Amino acid sequence: MTAARSMTLALSLSTLAGCATELPAAGVARGEVLYQNCSQCHGDDGYGSTLVHAPAIAGLPKWYLEAQLTNFQIGWRGAHADDVEGLKMRPMSRTIKSAADVMVVSEYVAGMPAKKSESTLHGDVAKGQAAYAVCSACHGVDGKGNEAMKAPPLTQAQDWYIVKQLGKFKGGVRGYEPKNAAAATMKDISGGIADEAAMRDLAAYIQTLPL
Amino acid sequence: MIEAFILQASSYASQIDALIWMIIVITGVWFFAAEGVFFWLIWRFRARPGGAPARYVDDPEEHALKYKWIEIPHRLILVCDVALIIGAITVWSDIKLSMPATDETVRITAQQWAWTFQHVGPDGQMDTEDDIVSIDEMHIQVGKAYKYELMAKDVLHSFSVPVFRLKQDAIPGRVITGWFKPTLVGEFDVQCAEICGIGHGIMPARLYVETPEAHAAWLASPTHYLAYQF
Ligand SMILES: [Cu+2]
Numbered sequence: 001m002t003a004a005r006s007m008t009l010a011l012s013l014s015t016l017a018g019c020a021t022e023l024p025a026a027g028v029a030r031g032e033v034l035y036q037n038c039s040q041c042h043g044d045d046g047y048g049s050t051l052v053h054a055p056a057i058a059g060l061p062k063w064y065l066e067a068q069l070t071n072f073q074i075g076w077r078g079a080h081a082d083d084v085e086g087l088k089m090r091p092m093s094r095t096i097k098s099a100a101d102v103m104v105v106s107e108y109v110a111g112m113p114a115k116k117s118e119s120t121l122h123g124d125v126a127k128g129q130a131a132y133a134v135c136s137a138c139h140g141v142d143g144k145g146n147e148a149m150k151a152p153p154l155t156q157a158q159d160w161y162i163v164k165q166l167g168k169f170k171g172g173v174r175g176y177e178p179k180n181a182a183a184a185t186m187k188d189i190s191g192g193i194a195d196e197a198a199m200r201d202l203a204a205y206i207q208t209l210p211l
Numbered sequence: 212m213i214e215a216f217i218l219q220a221s222s223y224a225s226q227i228d229a230l231i232w233m234i235i236v237i238t239g240v241w242f243f244a245a246e247g248v249f250f251w252l253i254w255r256f257r258a259r260p261g262g263a264p265a266r267y268v269d270d271p272e273e274h275a276l277k278y279k280w281i282e283i284p285h286r287l288i289l290v291c292d293v294a295l296i297i298g299a300i301t302v303w304s305d306i307k308l309s310m311p312a313t314d315e316t317v318r319i320t321a322q323q324w325a326w327t328f329q330h331v332g333p334d335g336q337m338d339t340e341d342d343i344v345s346i347d348e349m350h351i352q353v354g355k356a357y358k359y360e361l362m363a364k365d366v367l368h369s370f371s372v373p374v375f376r377l378k379q380d381a382i383p384g385r386v387i388t389g390w391f392k393p394t395l396v397g398e399f400d401v402q403c404a405e406i407c408g409i410g411h412g413i414m415p416a417r418l419y420v421e422t423p424e425a426h427a428a429w430l431a432s433p434t435h436y437l438a439y440q441f
Binding site for chain 2: 075087095
């Protein structure tokens, strides 16, 4: 490093030191501070935002949150040229700087109470219920997910988010990485859903399932 | 001197640096001259016991002074201005107005908050089956002249490659073309240089300028996104 460069570095470091905030060492308090990077889109309560297409994440299980944050970080999710929303989430996941902090923030989000969201797409519940039979093998009859299958709960999800994700799986925009076995499985399943109308029906039925 | 802070990695980087130096020297000389005169005058005409207060009088001696202190520097500055304008226009026309013959095209799409690079595949043609699309990483070969097509999907962004001395705004609805020719092998930073939302500050990309062999190897087994390292 030349003298000029080390001088620039020293200058910028001393500026940074001036504005560093205190980050609690661990636990919920640390999770709360880390979550400040997320609330802009996912909301203070974790219910998401229709405006920026951010899903409700409050109350999702810790194992799923950790997996998704890691997937975003390493490019297994949200690194596809056509994934408009995923490409927004990808840099955000990288604001969490260590595997330990991924766990801390996941624990915090998992501890937030989940909420049912309002219906926006008004699909056909009866048709959705029939089609959901396939899904129940992994996501459960009650839609509460199954850790052993790595399938997340769906009951808290907004209907537009479910439809969008099913479309992404079907189009190979999510689950494109063969090494990401869980998502690749879901991608294969999504191939069996006929069209967007069928996705809306599924979402309508999933919305009727209690938390 | 500038390259001690940041490498010159494109064919036109030295031209930009020369222009910046020209501006620094010309404006620097005048800055110190003007400040020097200013402080000298403050000192020279400071309040002293028994000193006579200054008055503005319209006489021939005053006119001669005005000529010496204002008109002469003014004309000299105009000459410097012309020199700067000639320098700037020459560099601008070489880099931005002219489009030299290029060897390859790369398509660059900016969006909130990622860069997508579409590289021609081994066949050298854009928009064919073997094109390689990658997120946040651009792979090019040293010594080749590239034409770029720059687009934005949502809002304004700006494609900034400091080592190339290249900065070009991306505007939704427009395809902006330009060129660069990398001259140094290495890994360099790309950054967004136009405020584009909450993720603007974390919208970097990585530029890989490769030897022909390394580039051929990448074409044969491309990466599509950067693995993240804590
Ligand atoms: Cu940007």
